[in-house]
Amino acid sequence: MKVTPDRRAPRAVGISSTPEELAGLGPLLLAVEANAEDVPALLALAREINEIVPKPGSGQTARLWEILASVTAVDVAAGRILEPHLDAAAIFDQANAQARTLPFTGTWGVFAAEAPGLKLTARNAGGRTILDGSKPWCSLAAQLDHAIVTAHLDGVGRAAFAVDLHADGVSVADPDWASLGLREVPSGTVHFDSVPAIPLGDTGWYYQRPGFGWGGMGVAACWLGGAVAIARSFEEALQKAADGGREPDQLALAHLGEIDRTLEGLRAYLARTAARIDAGELSGSGSWSEALRVRGSVAAAVERIQALVSQNLGPGPLAFDRRYAKRMADLSLYIRQHHAMRDDAQLGALTFKGDHAW
Missing domain, CATH: 2.40.110.10 (Butyryl-CoA Dehydrogenase, subunit A, domain 2)
Known part of the structure; x- marks a missing residue:
């Protein structure tokens, strides 16, 4: 028997955890949903969860990124609020005595x-x-x-x-x-x-520490959560139309398929990168090169998914669905923390120096 998930409840975004492990994020996501747009409440929540959220490089980096992605999938602005507080806590943890x-x-x-x-x-x-x-x-x-x-x-x-x-x-x-x-x-x-x-830390420590790249990838995990939320909106819109007797056409299905393989590729990439961080493989200068790869890959995917969904759903939800319209506007601004071709140029300079595996 097929079990249909309760689409009314906020859903976690998995990177490497099992569905059972992801279910443990339910109370946090319900709290985020209940306090969306309430900045003092979300800041209080950030303080509350700081003690239980893993630090990057602690052996549970993928879990940290799942939390960031899952919160942002509930509300993009909530992810934007919680992430800097958790990053600051990680910086403190990395700093000297x-x-x-x-x-x-x-x-x-x-x-x-x-x-x-x-x-x-x-x-x-x-x-x-x-x-x-x-x-x-x-x-x-x-x-x-x-x-x-x-x-x-x-x-x-x-x-x-x-x-x-x-x-x-x-x-x-x-x-x-x-x-x-x-x-x-x-x-x-x-x-x-x-x-x-x-x-x-000393002069230059903030930028030279491996955690600088790890933190940049944490932001990319938030962007991934926003992309998942947009994709879920698209899937739900197609399902609602199908329930009303209008099955998705080949174009809609092709775009949904592209979105699926894009998100699956990103989840696998982040899982592999988190494992490398925890194994100590990204503790040197290469951490920033990998951060640029991760951020560039996620940013490009977010913009592609936004374009596909917007083209398929048209102006209606942008004009009349407040949650969808807010999510699109929030994510469009958030993703501009990525500097597009300038970040690729920075990565290209590092690649030119031989900082690559190929």
């Missing part, structure tokens, strides 16, 4: 973006590190307690620092967020005026 003088409490973001005309600098003042300047693309800064930020040190590169966002000298500019995508996650500029901070 000196960095742990600051307890990991409250809610956290990771602000490492750069933009023309804006610069955050770090200087030593009487044995303390002081931050001055501005940092762009600081998601939810007004609602977070702390952040890991990257800042320039005079003439020696960049380093990472932990900073209290409630400290004197921190001001969050209104981002004037115009996007209809990720409306719950505005990303504006934060200004720092003589703000004390705690170093996390």
Whole structure:
């Protein structure tokens, strides 16, 4: 007898776990669904699950990515909210003992973006590190307690620092967020005026650690979850039409088949990559090359799946199905964290130096 899954309940996204293991994510996904668009509640949930979510490289990297993908499949913005907090916790775990003088409490973001005309600098003042300047693309800064930020040190590169966002000298500019995508996650500029901070690792450590690539792949796991959600919307729309007597035509079935093999390929790729991380095979400089491959592969798949589904379903759900329209808008903006051909150019430069297996 064929058992039809309850499509009303949020479903996990598997990478390497069994269906029985995935079922254990049910309570978390129900909580995400119940609190979608409620940023304080989702941040509280991020704090709550931090102690039980595996860290990358801990032997359960695939499980971490399943959690990120599954949360994002329920609500893309929820994945965008939870992922930076969990990434910050992982960075703390990777940092040296000196960095742990600051307890990991409250809610956290990771602000490492750069933009023309804006610069955050770090200087030593009487044995303390002081931050001055501005940092762009600081998601939810007004609602977070702390952040890991990257800042320039005079003439020696960049380093990472932990900073209290409630400290004197921190001001969050209104981002004037115009996007209809990720409306719950505005990303504006934060200004720092003589703000004390705690170093996390030495100069360059933030970018050189294997965890930098691992974190980038965690974001790709979120993108995968968004793609799965779009694919599920498509499958459900076809099934609903079939239930009403209109069977899918060959074009719709061909596109559904392409989506299926694309997602299956990505799940296998992520499972294999997670296993390599846990086996210590991606603990050196090659971790960033692999991150670029993973992110590029997932980003291209997301955009292809969005295009196929949008072409098949037409304007109707974009205009009248709020959940579908929000998911498409959220994912379209989220995926732009991938820099497309510029990231491929970076990968090509590493490939040209011989950093490849073929």
